[in-house]
Each structure stands twice: as C-alpha cells, then as structure tokens.
Amino acid sequence: MNRTMLTATNTMNQLQKKLDVIGHNLANINTNGFKRREATFTELMYQQFDNQPDAAREIGRLTPNGVRQGVGSKIAHTELVLTQGSLKGTDRSLDIAFTKPNQFLKVLVQENDVSSVQYTRDGSLHVTPVGENEVMLVNSQGYPVLDENENIIVMTEGSKDLQFSQQGVLTTTQYNGQQERFNLGIIEVNKPQFFEQKGENMIGLPKNIDDLDVNQAVVMTDLTGELRNNVSIKQFSLENSNVDMAKEMSELVNVQRSYQFQARSVTIADQMMGLVNGIR
Structure with a gap:
C-alpha cells in the first residue's frame, strides 16, 4: 500500500x-x-x-x-x-454547588456486585428510604453519597430543615429540635490526567492505577480534618457544565x-x- x-x-x-x-x-x-x-x-x-x-x-x-x-x-x-462552570440558583435545600473547580463529592457505586468509590460535581442530591424512620442521602443517579470516612450518610426521617455549610457539613434538624451533623466526603483533584470518566456524570481512577506506580495521595487529596477549611460549597445552587x-x-x-x-x-x-x- x-x-x-x-x-x-x-x-x-x-x-x-x-x-x-x-x-x-x-x-x-x-x-x-x-x-x-x-x-x-x-x-x-x-x-x-x-x-x-x-x-x-x-x-x-x-x-x-x-x-x-x-x-x-x-x-x-x-x-x-476542571474549569469552573457557572452557577444557577434553585429553591431546593438539597441542591449544592462547588465554588472551587477541583473539588468532588464521594459516591459509592455498585456494579456487578463490585463496589467502588467514584466522584462527581453534580450537586443535585436526594433522600431515599432505607429502613424504618431512616433515609439515605443519594445523588441524582440514586447512588449513596459518602461522608469523610466513606460511610453512607443515613439520617432520621422527617427532618424539617437541612443546611449545608460552606465547609461541606450537613446539619439536619428534627421536629423535636435534635440535630444530626455529617461531614460530606470531598476530595481535591491535583492531577486530573489520571482520572477517567466512568459514566453517569462521574469520574474515577483507572483500575490499573496501582500498576502505574503513582501515589494516590499525589493524584488527589482527601479534605478531612483541618483541610475541610478549603471546602467551598454553596447551597440552593447547581453548577452548569463547563462546555x-x-x-x-x-x-x-x-x-x-x-x-x-x-x-x-x-x-x-x-x-x-x-x-x-x-x-x-
């Protein structure tokens, strides 16, 4: 030829x-x-x-x-x-938007009986019943949102008020005045070239990340402890795509x-x- x-x-x-x-x-x-x-x-x-x-x-x-x-x-x-998308206001207390371009929520995804932690910027959150008088915080695809210790966030059903602080702390107030607090699981992406799109508006590390001889602590940072001060979230807002x-x-x-x-x-x-x- x-x-x-x-x-x-x-x-x-x-x-x-x-x-x-x-x-x-x-x-x-x-x-x-x-x-x-x-x-x-x-x-x-x-x-x-x-x-x-x-x-x-x-x-x-x-x-x-x-x-x-x-x-x-x-x-x-x-x-x-990872450029920041524009924000649009909503009237839902469960809508949140990141105001820093490299921060993502942790989400637990189960596919073919295999669970993995993936990450999303879609802040349209919902609650779904998981037991008697209990509800679970999920994303728009129905996958559980995780806290900073990678545990599923389960709240008492019937909360009359849900507030997200700028540092990503979810506070729920019950009708009897009792409160529950949850620190959302949030990461900061340092090297986006190592992430791949997993579908359903989520990203994650490749399966062979261990074979690439790359330290995951260099690729991303868990925003826990004092690093939570770096989190920047705005409630009653959603982020548009950056396309x-x-x-x-x-x-x-x-x-x-x-x-x-x-x-x-x-x-x-x-x-x-x-x-x-x-x-x-």
Whole structure:
C-alpha cells in the first residue's frame, strides 16, 4: 500500500476518536457539574531511510543524514478540564454547588456486585428510604453519597430543615429540635490526567492505577480534618457544565476539515497508483 495511504489512514483513525470526545462534550452541555475533556495529538515515530550506506559519502551535507518520514499522528491523551462552570440558583435545600473547580463529592457505586468509590460535581442530591424512620442521602443517579470516612450518610426521617455549610457539613434538624451533623466526603483533584470518566456524570481512577506506580495521595487529596477549611460549597445552587458550545463547534469544524484532508490524500494516492499501474 502507498505510504501516503498509510499515513492518512493512521491519522483518520485518531481524528475519529477526537470527534467522539467533542461529541461527548456537546451531548453533556446541559449536565449539572459535567467537566469536558480535551484531546491532544502527538506525532507517531518517524522512519528514517538512508540514501548512502556510508555517512562519509555525504560530503558537505548540512542537514542530518538520511530522509525521515512521518507515519501520521495519534492522540497523546484526553485530559479532564476542571474549569469552573457557572452557577444557577434553585429553591431546593438539597441542591449544592462547588465554588472551587477541583473539588468532588464521594459516591459509592455498585456494579456487578463490585463496589467502588467514584466522584462527581453534580450537586443535585436526594433522600431515599432505607429502613424504618431512616433515609439515605443519594445523588441524582440514586447512588449513596459518602461522608469523610466513606460511610453512607443515613439520617432520621422527617427532618424539617437541612443546611449545608460552606465547609461541606450537613446539619439536619428534627421536629423535636435534635440535630444530626455529617461531614460530606470531598476530595481535591491535583492531577486530573489520571482520572477517567466512568459514566453517569462521574469520574474515577483507572483500575490499573496501582500498576502505574503513582501515589494516590499525589493524584488527589482527601479534605478531612483541618483541610475541610478549603471546602467551598454553596447551597440552593447547581453548577452548569463547563462546555463552551462555540469553542466545541469551532474545534469540531477544524477536526472535520482535517479528516477531509486526510481522506483526500487517500484518494490522490489511489489515483497515483492507478496511473503507475496503467503505464505500459
């Protein structure tokens, strides 16, 4: 196959993946607390062809010996962009929004009988019954919200007042005046490039994080103890996604043009091969 075809098809495959990333961002433009991802490209390894077997014969050459040809590009990585989304006011006491861009709630997710802790910025919370006169705090997908010790938050049913402090402390007041306090489980993301989207507007660490020889304490920080003073939450508010429609559409057009250019390269290479094959 023509080298031009190989280079173009390699790049087209990676451009398709970037189109998928942009499409996923646009699909979640109205999702509370959604964080967009951004794909960056890098060149594939060069191949070198030496036109002289002996470098000494390249007399007077000012550039490196041989001819180097690229074989296309690939996506280096897709990084989570943690810029702050705009806030919108609501009238629900169970709606909260982070006002710092790198803080996330802890959520317990169970899939195929396997439980794992994942993280979300979606502050649309709810309560669901779990027993007699008890309710559990859950997120909009129905997964339990955890406290700072990664325990499920279970409250007495019938609270007449629920207040979230700026430091992420949930206080409930019963009709008899008794109060319950819960410290929400909150992390601070330090290295977003290690997180992957798990679906349902949540992120988490990859399953092979232990094989990457990365200290999780460097990747994220549990905001407990004195670090709770760093938490910044606003009640009666929700955070919009940080997806910018104009930016995503501009990026979409650029990727489509690049894809068309690579497809045109394949067509021209095919025509060239046809001409060569037609020579008698």
